[in-house]
Amino acid sequence: MPETEVPPKVFISYSWESDAHKSWVRSLAERLTKNGVNVRLDQWHIAPGQSLTQFMEVEAQDCDFALIICTKDYSRKSLVRAGGVGYEQQIITGRIAAGLERERFIPIIRDGEFTPGPDCSVPAQFLGIYAVDMRDEDKLDQRVEDLLRAIFRDPALTQPPIGPRPTFGAVLAPETAVRPNQRLAVLDIDGWHLLSGVASNERWPQTFHIPEDSERYSLGLGDSVKLQFEFSLLDENGDDELFGERMWVDVKGHSGPYLVGELQNHPACSDEQDRLKFGDVVIFLPEHVVDIWED
Numbered sequence: 001m002p003e004t005e006v007p008p009k010v011f012i013s014y015s016w017e018s019d020a021h022k023s024w025v026r027s028l029a030e031r032l033t034k035n036g037v038n039v040r041l042d043q044w045h046i047a048p049g050q051s052l053t054q055f056m057e058v059e060a061q062d063c064d065f066a067l068i069i070c071t072k073d074y075s076r077k078s079l080v081r082a083g084g085v086g087y088e089q090q091i092i093t094g095r096i097a098a099g100l101e102r103e104r105f106i107p108i109i110r111d112g113e114f115t116p117g118p119d120c121s122v123p124a125q126f127l128g129i130y131a132v133d134m135r136d137e138d139k140l141d142q143r144v145e146d147l148l149r150a151i152f153r154d155p156a157l158t159q160p161p162i163g164p165r166p167t168f169g170a171v172l173a174p175e176t177a178v179r180p181n182q183r184l185a186v187l188d189i190d191g192w193h194l195l196s197g198v199a200s201n202e203r204w205p206q207t208f209h210i211p212e213d214s215e216r217y218s219l220g221l222g223d224s225v226k227l228q229f230e231f232s233l234l235d236e237n238g239d240d241e242l243f244g245e246r247m248w249v250d251v252k253g254h255s256g257p258y259l260v261g262e263l264q265n266h267p268a269c270s271d272e273q274d275r276l277k278f279g280d281v282v283i284f285l286p287e288h289v290v291d292i293w294e295d
Contacts, residue, residue: 007038008151011059014069015077024110025069028134028144035148065151066105070121070131072112078123106150107131184258184283187232191275194282195228195244197290208290216286219259223251224293227261227284233272243269246290249282259284 010032014025022043029039040059046052060066068074109131112121122131132150134143149155187193197210210216219225226246235241245268249261261282270277 007036008064009038009040009062010065010067010151011040011063012067012069013056013060015071015074017071017073021071021110028069028108031144032148032151037148037151064104067147068105068107068123068126069110070107070112070123070126071110072119072121075112075121075123105129106147108147109133109135111135182281182283184285187230191273192229192231194284194288195230196287197228198287200228200290210290211292213286215292216289219251219254219286219289219292221251221253224248224264225251225261225284225289226291226293227282227288228290229267229276231267231269231273231276233269243272245269248293249284252281257285259286 012025012029014021016022026041026043029041029044033039040063042052042055045059046055105126107122107126107129109121113119114122114131116124116127132143132147134140146156185193197208200208201210225248227249229245229247231243231245233241233243247263247265247267250264251259251261253260261284263276263278263280263282266278267273267276276282
């Protein structure tokens with residue numbers, strides 16, 4: 001701790017139920033003190049003839065944190081406002097009602113249970129507050145560290161830096177973005193177009209099978225799909241002739257309902273047409289997909 005840093009002041013509220021319990025509380029206070037905490041404990045700071053109630057009132061008002069050592073006896077005394085515990089709880093409850101942050105009050109469970117019932121050790125006003133469980137002596141070292149981290153506001157786990165927003169499915173790279181002049185290919189303009197796999201399936205449901213809707217509509221970057229291409233070619237007499245071919249296309253992105261892909265085949269009709277070749281961009285819709293490559 002830097003020399004200029006003021007040690008946090010911590011008040012310990014507990015019940016005088018036995019010498020063993022008082023000794024346990026004092027031992028905890030010693031451990032905290034050795035680790036840079038200014039612990040205010042009645043066993044150390046009250047001499048014969050001094051006012052216990054005044055000490056409780058001043059320390060409970062001025063502390064940075066109040067440690068509530070929760071036992072079944074403490075919970076009972078808190079409920080009926082008995083003795084010093086009852087007086088401290090009046091002060092603490094008043095501070096909470098006045099708007100003091102609840103995180104300044106740290107329940108420490110020494111015995112009993114967390115949940116309401118005859119064995120509950122947590123006073124009603126602290127139910128639901130994250131408590132430090134010190135019932136198991138074998139885990140006491142770790143719990144003391146947890147408490148120190150809370151007092152010094154130095155949690156063991158912290159949120160990592162917030163990264164960029166996620167990419168959902170395929171994300172368009174600039175070179176594969178659908179530009180305003182890009183569209184589905186049209187036969188009489190482009191010399192080729194795509195046939196609907198959905199329509200083919202409806203025509204021949206027993207023989208023409210396509211992937212499920214959930215697969216076709218969840219395609220992502222890098223997926224490979226098979227599409228039905230149809231070309232308009234000239235036959236030997238100079239007349240238009242339709243030539244169909246299924247080819248693979250790698251998904252490179254999407255824009256709205258459109259998918260952007262890159263042709264992965266050399267069309268069989270490459271000698272008869274130069275409108276579409278390997279590596280060209282293909283704009284398509286999920287309805288055009290007739291197969292999806294599976295590794």
